[in-house]
Amino acid sequence: MECSNKERQNRLIGCCKSRMDLSYRCFVVCILCISIFLSGPTKTDASATWMWLGAASLGAASVGRDTIPDGSLGHQTATQAPPINSILVDPETLCQRFPGLTVEQRRVCSSTPEIINMISEGAKVGIIECQRQFSTERWNCSVIGDVNNPFGEVMNTGNKETAFIYAITSAGVVYAVTRSCSLGNLTECGCATPRGQPSDDVVDDDEEWKWGGCTDDVDYGIKLARKFVDSGDKYSSSSSLSSPSPPPSALSRPLTIKPGVQEMNLHNNEAGRQLIKSGMKTLCRCHGVSASCSLKTCWKAMPSFKEIGDLAKSRYSEGVEVVVRTKKQIRLRRKDRRVRREVIASDELVYMQRSPNYCRTNREIGIVGTTGRECNRTSTGSDSCDLLCCGRGYNTQVIRRVERCDCKFIWCCKVKCRVCETVTDIYTCK
Helix, strand or coil: CCCCHHHHHHHHHHHHHHCCCCCHHHHHHHHHHHHHHCCCCCCCCCCCCCCHHHHHHCCEEEECCCCCCCCCCCCEEECCCCCCCCCCCCHHHHHHHCCCCCHHHHHHHHHCCCHHHHHHHHHHHHHHHHHHHCCCCCCCCCCCCCCCCCCCCHHHHCCHHHHHHHHHHHHHHHHHHHHHHHHCCCCCCCEECCCCCCCCCCCCCCCCEEECCCEECHHHHHHHHHHHHCHHHHCCCCCCCCCCCCCHHHCCCCCCCCCCHHHHHHHHHHHHHHHHHHCCEEEEEEECHHHCCCEEEEEEECCCHHHHHHHHHHHHHCCEEEEEECCCCCEEEECCHHHCCCCCCCCCCEECCCCCCCCCCECCCCECCCCCCEEECCCCCCCEHHHHCCCCCEEEEEEEEEEEEEEEEECCCEEEEEEEEEEEEEEEEC
16 A cells, blocks of 8 residues: 555655764755655656756745735745655665656766755756846846746747856856865765966966865866756757757657757856856965965865856856857857857857846746836946836835844943834835
């Protein structure tokens, strides 16, 4: 007799509690399994995407599709994990049954089960950085809680926002994998062996130095991320007309996607990865008596993910509009005829069509609109009430707070404070 959802839940929770000596990674997998099982057994959706792992790990994912504008910031709704049938908590079985993974992704996952945690972490940091970069703009990287399209139909439109999503999440996977290598959480990789000599601004010609420390193995991170992330579009891509067709089970995206979108996604995936590689820094530590720095030990490290996000945002602002060339094979080239002969750089973001109007709610394509968003009445930037509210005007709400302030300790033994009242004006879009 099959056990009920409640019984499975209690059994899994008991398993997690009884193994408090498990590593953090195993604990995350256990909790993720519970979140999947609680939804009950239904058919797996083959068109789901791996990016939902990041949204699900966030717990509450930005502004949801069920948000009801009430004159304040939108309420957050939890992204629902896709339901699958009851399975044992086994890494290989877990990889085979995760929805939205292609055959190649399942193969990579089975050979390296820890990658599920890294994919989840990479997608999560990518989503967080995306929402930080666009927090004051009309499109704020909202996650709508749809397993098939976590960001709505913007995933399939081929515009600048699509380009940024693919670049930042791909970079997030590289970042998570590389960091795990440096921390020793993966047996297949570790610290890299750097080559060459640091730049002159780091080490002078007359200084004695040597490579040491732990250099981030970003090449391994790129290799593994490329193998996992790209397969979602590579298997369904028509970039090579002579390439053999993959089995139907390998397709993770609908076949109705416009020609060139897969090629665009693959390019933007690579652009996000190249941002990390080009942003590698050389760090050094001095050794010697009284910090004399008679010897420097140097290593290469990834930049912070905030810096990666800033670079990706600048590439977004300078995005290259492309058109599809379908002679013999599908290729992307610049739409601007004046610079069409220029090769598209590997770290440039490309898009195929203009962005839609993000001012008003359009649930069919996953646009939540700007109603209820907080704006800055005195700003002239993207967070200004004029721009963010799209000319609809804004509501003003006066918030009064009474709290203790200017507290002083009086000997002995009491604390004396003043009562302060602050008045704050909050502006939200109509």
